[in-house]
Amino acid sequence: MTAYIIRRLIIAVVILIIVTLIVFFVMQLLPGDPLVIFLGQQAGTGSMSQEQLEQLYIRYGLDKPLIVQYWNWISGVVKGNMGESIYYHENVGKLLLERFPVTLDLGIKSFIIYNILGIVMGMVAALRRGKWLDTFATLLSYIGVSIPVFWLGLLLIYLFGLRLDWFPIAGYTLPTEDLWKNLHQSVLPVFCLSLMGWAVIARQTRSSVLEVMSQDYVRTAWSKGLTERKVIMRHILKNSLIPVITIMGIGLGLMFGGQVFIEQVFAIPGVGRLLVGSIFAQDYQVVQSATLVIATIVILINLIVDISYGWLDPRIRYG
Amino acid sequence: MIQTGIVNSHKGESIKMKKLLLVFLSIMMIGVMILVSCGEPEETTQPTTQPTTQPTTTAGPVSGGILRGVITGGPLMMSYRGQMGPGDHSYMFPAVEYLVEPYVDEQGNRGWIPFLCESYAIDPVGKTFTYNLRDGIKFHDGSILDAEVVKWNIQQQIDSGWWQDADKVVSIDTPDNSTVVIHFTEYSNQYEFNWGWTAIWSKAAWEANAGADKSTTSEQGIAWAVDHVVGTGPFKLKEYKRDVSITWEKFDDYWQEGKPYLDGMEFQIITESTTASSLLQAGDIDMWNQGHSAQDWKELEEKGFLIKGYWPGLPMALWGNTMDPESKWQDIRVREALEYALDKETMAQALGLGYYVASAQIAPSTEWGYISNLPTRGYDPEKARDLLAQAGYEDGCPVTLLVQAVPASIDAGESIKGYMDAAGFNVTLDLADTGRFFGSVFGTGWDDLVMMFYGMDVNYLATYMSWFSSDPKSNLASFARPPEQVAMDKEAVLIADTQGQIEMTERLCRYLYEEARLCPLWWVPSKTVSYKYVHHEILRHGFIRVDWENVWMDPH
Numbered sequence: 001m002t003a004y005i006i007r008r009l010i011i012a013v014v015i016l017i018i019v020t021l022i023v024f025f026v027m028q029l030l031p032g033d034p035l036v037i038f039l040g041q042q043a044g045t046g047s048m049s050q051e052q053l054e055q056l057y058i059r060y061g062l063d064k065p066l067i068v069q070y071w072n073w074i075s076g077v078v079k080g081n082m083g084e085s086i087y088y089h090e091n092v093g094k095l096l097l098e099r100f101p102v103t104l105d106l107g108i109k110s111f112i113i114y115n116i117l118g119i120v121m122g123m124v125a126a127l128r129r130g131k132w133l134d135t136f137a138t139l140l141s142y143i144g145v146s147i148p149v150f151w152l153g154l155l156l157i158y159l160f161g162l163r164l165d166w167f168p169i170a171g172y173t174l175p176t177e178d179l180w181k182n183l184h185q186s187v188l189p190v191f192c193l194s195l196m197g198w199a200v201i202a203r204q205t206r207s208s209v210l211e212v213m214s215q216d217y218v219r220t221a222w223s224k225g226l227t228e229r230k231v232i233m234r235h236i237l238k239n240s241l242i243p244v245i246t247i248m249g250i251g252l253g254l255m256f257g258g259q260v261f262i263e264q265v266f267a268i269p270g271v272g273r274l275l276v277g278s279i280f281a282q283d284y285q286v287v288q289s290a291t292l293v294i295a296t297i298v299i300l301i302n303l304i305v306d307i308s309y310g311w312l313d314p315r316i317r318y319g
Numbered sequence: 320m321i322q323t324g325i326v327n328s329h330k331g332e333s334i335k336m337k338k339l340l341l342v343f344l345s346i347m348m349i350g351v352m353i354l355v356s357c358g359e360p361e362e363t364t365q366p367t368t369q370p371t372t373q374p375t376t377t378a379g380p381v382s383g384g385i386l387r388g389v390i391t392g393g394p395l396m397m398s399y400r401g402q403m404g405p406g407d408h409s410y411m412f413p414a415v416e417y418l419v420e421p422y423v424d425e426q427g428n429r430g431w432i433p434f435l436c437e438s439y440a441i442d443p444v445g446k447t448f449t450y451n452l453r454d455g456i457k458f459h460d461g462s463i464l465d466a467e468v469v470k471w472n473i474q475q476q477i478d479s480g481w482w483q484d485a486d487k488v489v490s491i492d493t494p495d496n497s498t499v500v501i502h503f504t505e506y507s508n509q510y511e512f513n514w515g516w517t518a519i520w521s522k523a524a525w526e527a528n529a530g531a532d533k534s535t536t537s538e539q540g541i542a543w544a545v546d547h548v549v550g551t552g553p554f555k556l557k558e559y560k561r562d563v564s565i566t567w568e569k570f571d572d573y574w575q576e577g578k579p580y581l582d583g584m585e586f587q588i589i590t591e592s593t594t595a596s597s598l599l600q601a602g603d604i605d606m607w608n609q610g611h612s613a614q615d616w617k618e619l620e621e622k623g624f625l626i627k628g629y630w631p632g633l634p635m636a637l638w639g640n641t642m643d644p645e646s647k648w649q650d651i652r653v654r655e656a657l658e659y660a661l662d663k664e665t666m667a668q669a670l671g672l673g674y675y676v677a678s679a680q681i682a683p684s685t686e687w688g689y690i691s692n693l694p695t696r697g698y699d700p701e702k703a704r705d706l707l708a709q710a711g712y713e714d715g716c717p718v719t720l721l722v723q724a725v726p727a728s729i730d731a732g733e734s735i736k737g738y739m740d741a742a743g744f745n746v747t748l749d750l751a752d753t754g755r756f757f758g759s760v761f762g763t764g765w766d767d768l769v770m771m772f773y774g775m776d777v778n779y780l781a782t783y784m785s786w787f788s789s790d791p792k793s794n795l796a797s798f799a800r801p802p803e804q805v806a807m808d809k810e811a812v813l814i815a816d817t818q819g820q821i822e823m824t825e826r827l828c829r830y831l832y833e834e835a836r837l838c839p840l841w842w843v844p845s846k847t848v849s850y851k852y853v854h855h856e857i858l859r860h861g862f863i864r865v866d867w868e869n870v871w872m873d874p875h
Binding site: 033036087088089090098154157158161162165168169170171172264265266267269273274280281282 | 561591603
């Protein structure tokens with residue numbers, strides 16, 4: 001197991017290097033220039049001389065060859081310095097530190113909710129296959145996977161924010177500042193974020209449970225006279241979870257980049273909004289560093305998911 | 320038999336499933352209908368969600384209250400001119416004031432007024448610009464505004480490279496504590512704008528936060544200025560949460576006695592217009608400052624909200640690439656064909672829902688530069704076709720129209736394409752995200768044709784100089800200024816008397832129109848949306864002055 005983890009960590013480093021290369025050079029391929037875009041949006045290039053523009057290039061290191069720029073960025077990251085945002089005039093590390101807690105807060109809440117609901121509903125649907133509960137759960141999961149979150153967010157704002165006045169229409173407060181306000185503000189965005197994840201998990205759990213239910217060892221468990229609870233919890237659920245956990249791992253990764261629509265609708269200052277804004281502004285430092293952090297998290301989560309397979313299914317051996 | 324049983328069983332399940340689906344869809348439909356019917360009454364009546372729409376009307380300004388509003392973005396730099404754009408300046412208006420500010424009276428007459436200075440004088444012969452400062456003006460940090468502070472501010476703006484005509488400055492003197500004199504090499508009637516409209520920040524605050532390097536361009540000072548502002552304005556910065564909100568509190572030592580009326584202002588930063596509109600209708604905010612469209616104005620006006628605007632707003636135009644010698648837009652026949660191809664009245668009416676005003680010439684009718692007897696090019700697609708044929712485009716003139724990828728511009732782009740195609744052009748729309756769009760317009764240039772606004776300044780000579788002249792504040796990269804225009808520009812800035820400036824502005828605007836250097840489309844008015852208990856005229860003075868100190872609210 002230890003050798004496996006070490007090998008995976010080495011591969012992870014290689015993947016991260018490849019990710020940094022791709023992100024860095026793809027950003028360079030985009031048409032336009034971050035300083036020109038920034039100055040253009042400020043509508044002020046007319047009053048800036050070429051000499052001053054060149055000083056800005058030097059300041060942000062954009063005057064150097066690409067490979068040198070890449071090396072400067074990577075060596076800075078290794079030392080804990082992610083550089084300075086051209087657009088925000090701010091240290092990228094500070095910007096990310098402002099945004100990650102927000103995304104994590106909403107992401108973890110929705111992750112917990114959609115997984116619990118999804119697994120329960122998927123289990124119930126499978127165990128009551130063909131009954132109205134199964135049909136209802138299947139219908140809901142179809143709706144969950146097909147409804148656009150952007151539209152759902154606006155609908156929820158109209159219904160629960162404007163008409164019924166049950167929840168705030170927009171805004172975000174950190175739980176450390178005001179827990180009650182945070183929970184109140186989180187209801188609508190977390191619901192939107194959870195819907196698709198819940199539907200996917202429910203569908204996967206249902207099909208996985210159905211498959212496991214037809215296995216010999218489950219029949220053996222029933223034949224031993226075990227209670228329904230024991231059969232379900234020990235033999236069916238645990239063995240059904242492997243594909244579900246794979247999806248959970250993907251969901252955790254998507255959490256960081258996938259919230260952009262919700263952040264836009266509910267005016268939440270998360271990573272998604274920062275990343276999209278930075279892509280449009282070609283704010284290299286922010287896009288590169290945020291992508292690197294997200295890639296690192298995704299790789300670590302996948303490692304944890306892979307390791308968890310062994311716990312869930314002792315037959316799995318790590319070579 | 321067994322197989323038939325299975326099939327029947329599946330059929331039964333399938334029918335049951337369909338029934339359930341029907342029931343579910345029916346419930347959904349009924350739910351949606353209830354939802355829609357719930358929304359109906361608000362279409363035509365005053366907003367009923369909050370009692371705040373029925374204020375206690377008072378006779379005059381009332382002090383107190385926190386104004387809650389929505390803006391679409393926040394400042395990227397608060398108090399270092401070298402890295403501030405127009406957007407940053409506008410977000411800082413509550414805290415920062417200028418030596419000279421624009422003013423528009425109730426009859427619409429406009430000009431410059433001394434603001435932080437009691438008076439100012441420009442001597443074209445003696446080549447001096449003299450500011451006589453007001454006494455007793457304090458910054459938010461308690462320091463005093465005096466001649467040394469103003470000189471330091473001017474020097475910082477020169478050092479940062481963002482003071483237009485800085486190369487004309489010979490020296491800056493401070494003969495006494497309240498007088499600043501700039502000696503220059505050559506007179507320009509744009510100095511009121513370029514030098515008078517100068518933001519003033521606290522020198523003491525900068526030096527206290529600039530670290531060891533106290534220079535005007537100290538790196539530490541610039542880093543501090545990103546999210547700190549210490550000005551003389553009616554409101555002090557209380558809190559700024561990037562991309563979330565900006566909060567202002569009343570400055571008790573403000574120099575205009577009795578002002579500001581408000582105790583503070585809280586602006587949420589929201590880019591999604593539906594969300595902002597919902598916040599307003601729910602009574603969560605008092606004013607929606609930015610990011611609304613003609614559709615929003617119409618809907619909210621019908622619901623009883625106050626839609627307010629003063630200036631003609633942002634003029635929209637089509638600009639051909641006249642920098643490229645190979646461009647088709649070098650041919651005046653193609654440029655004129657573009658004018659004849661468009662039914663601007665109909666387009667403005669349809670796109671602006673009655674709020675946009677079609678523009679037949681460069682300047683609006685209220686401004687210098689408007690020529691009442693100018694023969695304009697009305698909608699005439701046949702004439703457009705003829706001109707294109709004369710220019711060698713009998714089989715259609717291919718055009719790539721660069722448009723910013725935001726809903727209002729996309730709609731306008733589609734409409735323009737329709738008219739142009741019908742008149743013999745063959746238009747391909749190039750929808751660009753904001754970064755690429757402005758990067759092209761102000762930076763690398765556009766290839767063919769672009770739909771882009773131009774500004775509205777205190778008078779139209781300033782507008783011309785800022786946008787069209789050979790020494791612009793906002794340089795549209797593919798817009799050429801031929802030698803005859805450059806010569807007129809040089810002549811124009813030397814005119815000191817107002818009547819001469821008016822006549823010159825007419826000449827310049829006539830030149831632009833007759834040469835069809837650009838194709839003006841319509842004016843998109845700048846408006847605010849608020850409850851009727853909010854009393855303000857914040858757009859009266861245009862885009863470079865917002866008099867937040869005069870805003871007040873009825874008790875509500």
